[in-house]
Amino acid sequence: MTMHPLERRDIPAATVTRLPIYLRSLQDLASRGVTGVSSDELAAAAGVRSTQLRKDLSHLGSHGVRGVGYDVGHLTAQLAHALGVTRIWPVAIVGMGNLGRALAAYSGFATEGFDVVAVLDRDPTIVGERVGELTVLPMTALPRLVEERGIAIGVLATSPSGAQEATDALVAAGVEAILTFAPVALTVPPTVSVRRVDLATELHVLAFLRQPDAGVIPSSRGTTRAGSTKVGRAG
Amino acid sequence: MTMHPLERRDIPAATVTRLPIYLRSLQDLASRGVTGVSSDELAAAAGVRSTQLRKDLSHLGSHGVRGVGYDVGHLTAQLAHALGVTRIWPVAIVGMGNLGRALAAYSGFATEGFDVVAVLDRDPTIVGERVGELTVLPMTALPRLVEERGIAIGVLATSPSGAQEATDALVAAGVEAILTFAPVALTVPPTVSVRRVDLATELHVLAFLRQPDAGVIPSSRGTTRAGSTKVGRAG
DNA sequence: GAATGTGAACTCCTTCACAGCA
DNA sequence: TGCTGTGAAGGAGTTCACATTC
Numbered sequence: 001m002t003m004h005p006l007e008r009r010d011i012p013a014a015t016v017t018r019l020p021i022y023l024r025s026l027q028d029l030a031s032r033g034v035t036g037v038s039s040d041e042l043a044a045a046a047g048v049r050s051t052q053l054r055k056d057l058s059h060l061g062s063h064g065v066r067g068v069g070y071d072v073g074h075l076t077a078q079l080a081h082a083l084g085v086t087r088i089w090p091v092a093i094v095g096m097g098n099l100g101r102a103l104a105a106y107s108g109f110a111t112e113g114f115d116v117v118a119v120l121d122r123d124p125t126i127v128g129e130r131v132g133e134l135t136v137l138p139m140t141a142l143p144r145l146v147e148e149r150g151i152a153i154g155v156l157a158t159s160p161s162g163a164q165e166a167t168d169a170l171v172a173a174g175v176e177a178i179l180t181f182a183p184v185a186l187t188v189p190p191t192v193s194v195r196r197v198d199l200a201t202e203l204h205v206l207a208f209l210r211q212p213d214a215g216v217i218p219s220s221r222g223t224t225r226a227g228s229t230k231v232g233r234a235g
Numbered sequence: 236m237t238m239h240p241l242e243r244r245d246i247p248a249a250t251v252t253r254l255p256i257y258l259r260s261l262q263d264l265a266s267r268g269v270t271g272v273s274s275d276e277l278a279a280a281a282g283v284r285s286t287q288l289r290k291d292l293s294h295l296g297s298h299g300v301r302g303v304g305y306d307v308g309h310l311t312a313q314l315a316h317a318l319g320v321t322r323i324w325p326v327a328i329v330g331m332g333n334l335g336r337a338l339a340a341y342s343g344f345a346t347e348g349f350d351v352v353a354v355l356d357r358d359p360t361i362v363g364e365r366v367g368e369l370t371v372l373p374m375t376a377l378p379r380l381v382e383e384r385g386i387a388i389g390v391l392a393t394s395p396s397g398a399q400e401a402t403d404a405l406v407a408a409g410v411e412a413i414l415t416f417a418p419v420a421l422t423v424p425p426t427v428s429v430r431r432v433d434l435a436t437e438l439h440v441l442a443f444l445r446q447p448d449a450g451v452i453p454s455s456r457g458t459t460r461a462g463s464t465k466v467g468r469a470g
Numbered sequence: 471g472a473a474t475g476t477g478a479a480c481t482c483c484t485t486c487a488c489a490g491c492a
Numbered sequence: 493t494g495c496t497g498t499g500a501a502g503g504a505g506t507t508c509a510c511a512t513t514c
Contacts, residue, residue: 047420185282
């Protein structure tokens with residue numbers, strides 16, 4: 001899965017993953033009537049250091065005023081433009097189990113510039129069911145959806161065993177960006193972008209951090225390493 | 236949210252986030268009757284390069300046989316031990332909206348060594364409702380749950396505006412590991428670990444990658460950078 | 471004076487190249 | 493010979509220090 005390359009036009013991958021957070025923080029500020037903000041303030045809201053924020057923004061060009069700070073409206077527009085959220089992106093969700101239904105109902109997508117325009121499942125007993133305002137479609141509907149609705153992003157909420165099949169269907173239909181929740185490696189052509197959200201892995205990492213004594217691993221060589229004991233946190 | 240420190244006992248943070256994937260791949264192999272595996276094969280199954288896999292495993296000690304490969308059973312045990320999944324971790328989910336309910340029903344947690352033993356919500360009209368085999372509890376039940384059920388991990392599926400309040404309640408009750416789906420920065424004591432899953436951010440990144448021309452950012456200086464055009468993919 | 475923008479140092483991670491062993 | 497384990501090299505990302513500009 002590897003946090004593979006992801007760069008475009010000189011914006012580092014790590015920066016790209018933070019831009020949405022800045023954008024959201026700015027929108028939040030704007031909704032509270034704030035019109036100007038310093039890198040210190042915005043960084044605090046986003047949960048990063050101000051030098052990180054400034055370095056990130058520097059990849060988009062210079063949009064602040066020295067001695068003053070950033071104009072909330074202007075910076076918002078710049079970030080939205082950089083991320084390509086000046087338009088609404090139609091999204092299809094494949095797999096209408098518990099997770100798929102929750103995602104279909106998740107209001108967060110709508111407010112962030114994404115519109116779930118279709119939900120699909122390969123199971124004929126589920127096809128035709130109502131999910132919110134949508135009707136579950138069969139997988140055969142994909143090519144047409146891509147063509148007519150301009151779907152460019154597919155969300156995969158299938159079982160692990162069905163993930164590759166669903167991926168192949170998405171790719172065959174012309175979808176080139178996939179967000180998957182299935183904890184398996186997907187094989188895709190190099191032109192297709194995949195991002196994976198792995199819930200169990202996140203819990204595993206937390207469990208690892210909470211382990212009091214995980215430290216001592218029985219090594220065939222009998223070595224025991226002490227190790228730094230920093231513990232993760234998030235601002 | 237910064238991929239903040241996370242190391243313990245000399246296992247790099249980046250490695251820790253991959254160990255669960257290896258573990259799952261191994262379990263999958265075992266279920267198919269495979270007893271031995273090479274780093275090439277396991278790496279392919281996990282979607283990483285074999286040198287990466289071997290370097291990662293080297294942090295746990297030497298458990299392979301040169302010229303042969305790894306014993307699936309033995310390596311599985313080592314990984315499970317390193318990650319601390321030799322026990323079942325009780326988990327509480329806070330926030331019983333769509334997402335919270337889906338997570339409560341998500342079978343993935345159970346198969347990975349986690350057990351959702353309680354679901355909570357601050358809304359009195361939801362408290363008492365049935366969610367699967369559980370009854371929604373009020374937030375006041377938290378301290379007791381931590382004490383009696385040994386809950387060490389909390390999952391936050393609240394609205395963004397309710398996230399900090401829920402976090403404070405979890406922390407006050409003694410929970411020191413939080414997985415949050417709310418797209419806001421959380422303030423926690425340094426002893427508390429937080430991991431965030433941000434669905435909208437993942438879509439934003441995909442949208443960014445799919446943008447044909449995002450490149451040209453109107454800069455006040457009029458500079459335009461060409462930029463490398465590598466595109467992310469995941470194996 | 472105050473806060474941005476950025477080269478340089480530093481730290482962390484990945485990949486390479488190959489030594490070491492069955 | 494085949495595959496693991498690892499030092500060294502190479503990249504990427506973060507932090508520092510400070511020049512720059514309003």
